Amino acid sequence: MVKKVFTWGGVAFLIFFIAFRPASAAEVFKSIGAGIMDIATGFGDFFTNLVA
Secondary structure, eight states, X not given: OHHHHHHHHHHHHHHHHHHHOHHHHHHHHHHHXXXXXXXXXXXXXXXXXXXX
């Protein structure tokens, strides 16, 4: 029950954040995307150096 409340609360906050602060929301998602790309690049470099 608590998990459901937090999930729907998170979805509602996300919709509110995107609707009322679109520029800030875009920056947050850009930062998250950049972090994921950095992690993926790190794994790629690791495996490249491991095999080479």
